[in-house]
Amino acid sequence: MKTRKERFTEWLLAGISTLSILSMGGIVLFLLLDGIPFFKFYPLTDFLFGLDWYPTDDPMEFGILPLIVGSLAVMALATVIAVPLGVATAIYLSEVARPGMRRIVKPFVELLAALPSVVIGFFGMVVVAPFLQDYLGASTGLNLLNAGLMLAFMSVPIICSVAEDAIYSVPRELREASLSLGATKWETLTRVVLPAASSGIGTAVMLGMSRSIGETMVVLMVAGGAAVIPTSLFDSVRPIPASIAAEMAEAPFHSEHYYALFATGIVLIIFTLIFNATAFRIAEKKNSGIGC
């Protein structure tokens, strides 16, 4: 029944749609193409577990363990702050707020997500850093704590909006059954609604973690930039994205340093892909109506 024009349109649209797969494939392919050559002159184990990152010294050292630990540390700190805050805000928006308040608070959360990362980094430099230095006695305000705080504010909106969808999709009957048995609203929330929404909240947490480990400008501007394994919250760190962003401009084209930065990029994208895959695995398994 289909005319030639109809079939042509369908094929055309299918062709254009594959661009998103091709882009993703292209990103992975070109990272590998420029990252793999690095291992011809530097062993993989020294790269992953080496403690020294001296890309411009002689001899050059490309141990990214301090960078990985730095990335994981800022991510963990951001997650510890952002998850309670994000989930609590999601609960507030979906269960507690009156419609009028919701209409005011919700745009604030969405606009928080819209703040450009470079502006948040700038805020961390000119406001939070002096504060940490003057009042908490940090030797430098550009440190792990500052980066964690700023990243937390960037991941709260993501965690909040995904968690809110999950809580919202819990059927009303469940709540009503609990309330009719004499449970208070709070008890209904903690024993019925949140357990029912737990997989969606899990997805929210994973997406928040993926966001904070990949975020570049904030860690570039406020993490301090020292490639050492941190021992306290006030230590300066150099997460992976910060290292790539700071050094790529100076790395000579197709030098060892250039390839090393692409190899570092591969490590970074592996982390984010794992977090994303976990997020969507959780969402799919429980089929809670969110995610894909």
Added chain:
Amino acid sequence: MNTATRNQFRLRLQNVMFGLLHASAAINVLALSGVCLYLACNGFSALSWEFLTEYPKKMMTEGGIMPCIVGTFLLAFGSMIIVFPIGVATAVYLHEYSRHSRLTYYIRFGINNLAGVPSIVFGLFGLSFFVTFLGLGVSVLSGILTLAILTLPIIINTAEESLRRVPDSWREASFAMGATKVQTILRVVIPAAFPGMLTGCILGLARAAGETGAIMFTAAVYFTPHMPDSFLSPVMSLPYHMYILATSGTDIEKTLPLQYGTALMLIFLVVGMNLLAIILRDRLQNRNKQ
């Protein structure tokens, strides 16, 4: 503990916990208004007609940000011109043609992963593919193409969301009148979904305008003394200029007013566009309800 005191305890617990929930929502509101007000108070004095219309002067310690504004507009609008048709076509295919095929599964897989790629990795890809492999160099075009891929998931997701809002009965009515599928999509479905798609486009614009990591190796330069004369010349851009001024300017203390001014201009643009998108979306939702 008797029943009465226990009930009292349960209610008190609820009140305390709800108070905490209120507080955490308030933290979000305070954070956004705090950042915006702080930058507005400090940056307002730097804003002037000269600041917006002049070139940076004296090693970027004086003068304005006009080339950065132009560059940011070029990059943001350029990427939207490329990505909007592609995103809408993908959304139409996903929602109108093939909701549950194997290809659809892989397309969604691609989109979901693309949405999670860090911006600096887009920058590396742009450097490796557009700048080097295709030989476009550090240029407006490389930046536009990199930003187009970065914003693709936003455009597809919002476009698909707005297609979902078009009632199936409209499609059926169109088919019943004898229209073909292509006619139905072009004359019924897309016109109805278009305002929602435009909202997505505004969100994409805002994202592209505020993005730094993806353009720092592909399009943006520290300083260029003239306007871009073709799509193959590099540009200055607001976020990258902001970063340079704040971290590696020749005299960071002295340029603080310039930094505040640039930051204010940037959030004015980006937050303003997002606010516009939110207002448009709320209007559409209200219209659909009626």
